[in-house]
Amino acid sequence: MNTISEDMLNKIYNPIIVCNSTGQVLYTNSIMNSFFEYAKIKILKNIQDLDIDFNYEDILEKGTSHRSILINGLLCPVSIHRLTAQSNSLNIMYMFDSSVINNKTVENVINDIDEVIVIFNELGIIEKMNELCDVLLPFNRCEALGQSIYEISQRGLVKDPIIIDMLKIKEKIYRNVKYPSGKTLAYTAIPFFHNNGDLKGGVLTGRDITRLIKLQTSINLDIKQPETIEYISQSKVIDNIKKMVIRAAAYDSSIFITGESGVGKEIIARMIYNYSSRREKPFITINCGAIPSELLESEFFGYEEGTFTGAKRGGRKGLLEEAHGGTIFLDEIGELPLPMQTKILRVLQENEFTRIGGTTPIRLNIRYISATNISDAELHNSKRFRQDLYYRLNVIPIKIPPIKDRKEDIFPLIKYFLDFYNKKYNRCLRFSPIAIKILYKYDWPGNIRELKNMIERLIVLAANDVISEDDLSIFMNLSEPENPLNDMPSVTINGHSNLNTVYGIVDQIMIPKAIEKYGSVVTASKELGVNPCTIHRKIKSGCIKL
Known part of the structure; x- marks a missing residue:
């Protein structure tokens, strides 16, 4: 398919799949990718994995047909159309009814996620909250659903809400919040945008890190401390x-x-x-x-x-x-x-x-x-x-x-402390290539002590086995969580000094090239060291254009 056709289909709110005569999937729009992500469906290679009744000649003969396809237990209405490609060959387009991403589907999905999930629109009105909110937050969902975050703040249910700050700057924000109950949640607020660039709303996720913080301060294993070893270096x-x-x-x-x-x-x-x-x-x-x-x-x-x-x-x-x-x-x-x-x-x-x-x-x-x-x-x-x-x-x-002043010592130090704390806390973590580059470029004003403490913090608090750039942004400075990485040096890349902007530039260059080279998001994500869901999310939000 040509770029114009893809761009037009991507503006349609219905989930869309385009395949060729053999059923090979040629294109899925961002809404379809989002649905796959929500429904936990792996990258689709052939339409027959969804539609076992696929018949190219029958579809050509009928022109347009309507039926329903069962996807993960959900009956999804779909209209099937012929579509002329740039080469004048006939492809097939599956246009699903927008009901596949209705409230019930989203609620089922977000309730299966072991994090606080809050979905809100561009006005800050809370549209959805998962069941875990009733357990971890100091108020019930019924007090917030359908309400503006500004009203919720005025009523004293939340203090200095991260959602308001995200709506102001329209960028991803991280913050750790400790509640009177003693629980500490690590929040991430992510904006969503329309195709024209206007803010559509966002999602707030919150991870309970209370137990992990206690673990970091209370574990006292009988392991030789790294300060007593030989000086690690190769410079x-x-x-x-x-x-x-x-x-x-x-x-x-x-x-x-x-x-x-x-x-x-x-x-x-x-x-x-x-x-x-x-x-x-x-x-x-x-x-x-x-x-x-x-x-x-x-x-x-x-x-x-x-x-x-x-x-x-x-x-x-x-x-x-x-x-x-x-x-x-x-x-x-x-x-x-x-x-x-x-x-x-x-x-x-x-x-x-x-x-x-x-x-x-x-x-x-x-x-x-x-x-x-x-x-x-x-x-x-x-x-x-x-x-x-x-x-x-x-x-x-x-x-x-x-x-x-001796950057060549950073990698051996990272490796040593990573091995040490993986062993101490019985974990098996590694850094993504992008995270390694960020650590290499960082000036480390606290030197080896800061690097050691940061790696221990990440080993204890990181949820995934691969430490990403997002983990660095969240956990590199727990003492001032509202300003992660605020000790980073004042530098510019391509004229930008804001890390989120720089990350976006890197994403726009590396991710499309990786997908083009490896042919799928899954393989590209493995090579880049990131979760495929992260790439789908960036594509859906418009941060990445293929």
């Missing part, structure tokens, strides 16, 4: 750092590690310790930014009995004393107040200290590793950091670049 810069670590670990020189938050400074510190001759001795980590200033001295140096009210009987060892013979890791050392920096400098110079309230010096034998995420400018600001202490600690500097 040249990290390879050079690893070689430096192995060489430096053999000596007791002080090492100073710098890098953004989340790049893995503690992992490097532990690698140094594990390769050193002190690996059988204590490894004491002190987070200098986490100790209140009034407790710093007692935590570092300890105290003698009776030094102050509430002091432990017999006194207490400080962390420096605990690290004797081993290694001490001064994490976030840039957060130490200047007076405490002075005291630490004295310990480094004299290799001894005195407990608070004590008089007898205690000798120390310690290897120092320090780390900070503050900038070089701040490190060289004497009002922020004592320069004599800095040069004492900075014998061997190690600067770890952020992963945005």
Whole structure:
């Protein structure tokens, strides 16, 4: 069939199938595709799979005939017509009555879906809600059906409804909502459009993620944490750092590690310790930014009995004393107040200290590793950091670049954390090719820590075995669900900076090419790593033009 004929048929509201003389399906319009999706029918290749009485010669002889075809238990009226193709050959058109997509059919389908489903028109009037709404929502369907979402909001049944926001911007929106009952639902509002581009309405789906969130926070399996493993990378810069670590670990020189938050400074510190001759001795980590200033001295140096009210009987060892013979890791050392920096400098110079309230010096034998995420400018600001202490600690500097500057490390990190959390949570998830590309292009301001947390979140919360771009948009930022991916860098693709717009551009290029190459939506969807229903939905909504 030619493009004009398909375009004309696609504007007809009735579901339509066109086949040739052998029954091979040549074309189905968007309404028919929607019905197939609703009725859970696989891609139709031959009309005889629906109409066992198909007879090409008989149809040509009758010209136009009317009868009913049984589809998934539903008796569907259909008129059958001859249709002239561009080659002047005669094809057959099945035009089904619009009743096949009537209220009963849609209600039967949406009630079988294990998510909240709300269908509304362009005015925000609620036309359909499935039975699960009565279970998960804080109000009953009878209070909302036939009502405008604006009226429902004014009555206080919902607060800041996502439907209103979607009607304003006419784009897909994601939001997580926690109700007073304690339930949390992950919502997606999707707009539908007429062929002329005008808004037709939309559908709101809501997935109950309460149990999954509890699972994420409560599961505590006895599995080695990923922070304790070797530094995962394949970049040249990290390879050079690893070689430096192995060489430096053999000596007791002080090492100073710098890098953004989340790049893995503690992992490097532990690698140094594990390769050193002190690996059988204590490894004491002190987070200098986490100790209140009034407790710093007692935590570092300890105290003698009776030094102050509430002091432990017999006194207490400080962390420096605990690290004797081993290694001490001064994490976030840039957060130490200047007076405490002075005291630490004295310990480094004299290799001894005195407990608070004590008089007898205690000798120390310690290897120092320090780390900070503050900038070089701040490190060289004497009002922020004592320069004599800095040069004492900075014998061997190690600067770890952020992963945005070593993109080649993203894939091995994704693979490692994906394997780790699949095993931990007994799942078998993978990323779609498009999702992988999005992860690769993302700048990861939280570096490895952000990437690790995001993958764990997806493993716990994703409903399907293939993590799609939609899953990334929903779950990459649960702390601010109304603005998913709001930490994405300000970039433009083809002149666009909005991700939904960019996704649409990618869809319009890749999906038609894949369908043309593989000949069917099912095969194309497998190659693209998306659900075939997603492609049908995009075609139906007009986002994709074949």
